[in-house]
Amino acid sequence: MWKAPGLIPTLVAVLAAFGGWSLLLPVIPQAILDDGRGAGLAGAYTGVFMAATVLTQTQTPRMLRRFGYGQTMFVSGLLLGLPTFLHVFGTDAALVLGIAVIRGMGFGALTVAESALIAELVPLKFLGKASGALGVAVGVAQLTCLPLGLAIAHWTGTYQWVYVLGGVISLVGSAMALLIPKLKAAAKTPTAKATEAKTSTATTSTASKNAEGTAPETAEKPATELPTGDPGPAENVSTWRLVAVPALAMGTTAMGFGGISAFLAPAAREIDLVAGAIVAGAALSVMGGAQMVFRYIAGAWADRKGKAGTLIIGALAAGVVGLVFMALVVYAGWSAWWLLGAAAFYGAGFGMVQNEALLLMFARLPRERTAEASAYWNMAFxxxxxxxxxxLGLVAGVALQPYPAVFAVAAxxxxxxxxxxxxxHIVGAHRVAERHNTRATLRKLGGAVVKRKPVSETRPETDGRN
Incomplete structure (x- = not known):
């Protein structure tokens, strides 16, 4: 896996993108508040940033087909990094929100491009581990940079150095894009051309690959059962049907993450005014570490089992248990240190859901839609x-006991x-595109063979001569 050209630069770019994002995530709102600009602007900064991120993610697959991965990541890194230096000029609303829009666009394109590129670079049989390695890079960036930004501001007495460091880190990701092989996302083929691909063609293609010494497509099937047929559109298959379940799993799990990120610290302080801040920081670190480790474990498991999605039910259950436990600890007023156990459960589930949802989207969409799968996953997240x-902020505002209610609703x-x-899982059929998908093609071939009458039954009667 590690010998795949461009994999290491891609992971470094991931580390840089999420490092630059994580470093400034808690710093910008805090700087806005310290300047007396108000909580409204502090919240608006993050909201505008994420809105620009999601909107850009919807268009990133088109950029990847038009300009390729390297160019898209290079420009996106510049958009994420260069505007960061402008924060040194103050926290005026127009300046802050303008920077948020530009940086959000860069971050949105980067996140889609990087996760899609992983699927393009590595052999399919290693895709689970490669996706797990992507999660490790994200986890390391968050574990180190989330607390680092505020710490630097505290040590230096100014936010200026944090802005500079955040910009530099983001630009490292842009530089790494220059070391990535020149690849473009697979172009969508016209429907008419796609329909000309017949079953016999697929069989001949497989045979010719065997003749050239290349393993047949069925042998090259990855652990995640990714489609390996010729790129082509998934005619007559609604995309929402293919990605709805993994997207819903990812989205609802991420909702819990949003609630924990915003309300774990005040909840811990409510339980223990003295140690609450320390417990909250430790719990967030435990959650991040568990998320990182279990995302990689889920990827390795998928490669070993030869199928994506086998852990997603257990992963979601673990996350629900963690959130329910968190609500109980806060409601009952137990020791705040119990929050570490709850955070570990949720983090483990969150990490596995991330990997399983992404691999399921890769598996259910045709090869030509790798970029779209990455976009759907990132948008759900x-x-x-x-x-x-x-x-959950609205829940906290109206509930009699806000923090237990937040975690219970999140569960x-x-x-x-x-x-x-x-x-x-009960309904059964892992929904996959029916066209240009090796698994679907083989299923149809098997059905055709079963239905075909024996040759002796279809041959016309003869007079006994050969």
Whole structure:
């Protein structure tokens, strides 16, 4: 896996993108508040950033087909990094929100391009581990940079050095894009051309590959059962049907993450005024570490089992347990240190859901839609995080006991994803594109063979001569 050309630069670019984002995530709102600009602007900064991120993610697959991965990531890194230096000029609303829009666009394009590029670079049989390695890079960036930004501001007595460091880190990701092989996302083929691909052509293609010494496509099937047929559109298959369940699982889980990110610290302080801040920081670190480790474990498991999605039900259940436990600890007023256990459960589930949802989208969409799969996953993650923070904030504002209510409602939201995953498993058919998908083609071939009459039954009667 590690010998795949461009994999290391891609992971470094991921580390840089999420490092630059994480470094400034808590710093900008705090700087706005310190300047007396008000909580409204502080919240608007993050909201505008995430809105620009999600909107850009909807268009990133087109950019990847038009300009390729390297150019898209290079420009996106510049958009994420260069505007960061402008924060040194103050916290006026127009300046801050303008920077948020530009940086959000860069971050949105980067997140889609990087996760899609992983699927393009590595052999399919290693895709689970490669996706897990992507999660490790994200986790390391968050674990180190989330607390680092505020720490630097505290040590130096100014936010200026944080802005400079955040910009430099983001630009490292832009530089890494220059080391990535020149690849473009697979172009969509016309429907008419796609329909000309016949079953016999697929069989001949497989045979010719064997003759050239290349393993047949069925042998090259990855652990995640990714489609390996010729690129082509998934005619007559609604995209929402293919990605609905993994997207719902990712989105509802991310809603819980949004609630924890916003309300774990005040909840811990409510339980223990003295140690609450320390406990909250430790719990967030435990959650991040568990998320990183279990995302990689889920990827390795998928490669070993030869199928994506085998852990998603258990992962969602673990996340729900963590959120329910969190609500109970806060409601009952137990020791705040119990929050570490709850955070570990949720983090483990969150990490596995991330990997399983992404691999399921890769598996259910045709090869030509790798970029779209990455976009759908990132949109589910980011919109879920933003929506969760907003919705759970409303819950906290009206509930008699705000923090237990926040975590309980978050568990309920995540349970929706769990129920959907269970129903999807019971209904059975892992929904995949029916056209230009090796698995679907082989299934149809098997059905055709079973239905065909024996040759002796279809041959006309003869007079016994050869």
């Amino acid at each position: 980011d919109s879920g995080t933003g929506t969760g923070s907003f919705a 309920g939201l995540m349970s929706i994803g769990l129920v959907a995953a269970i129903l999807d």
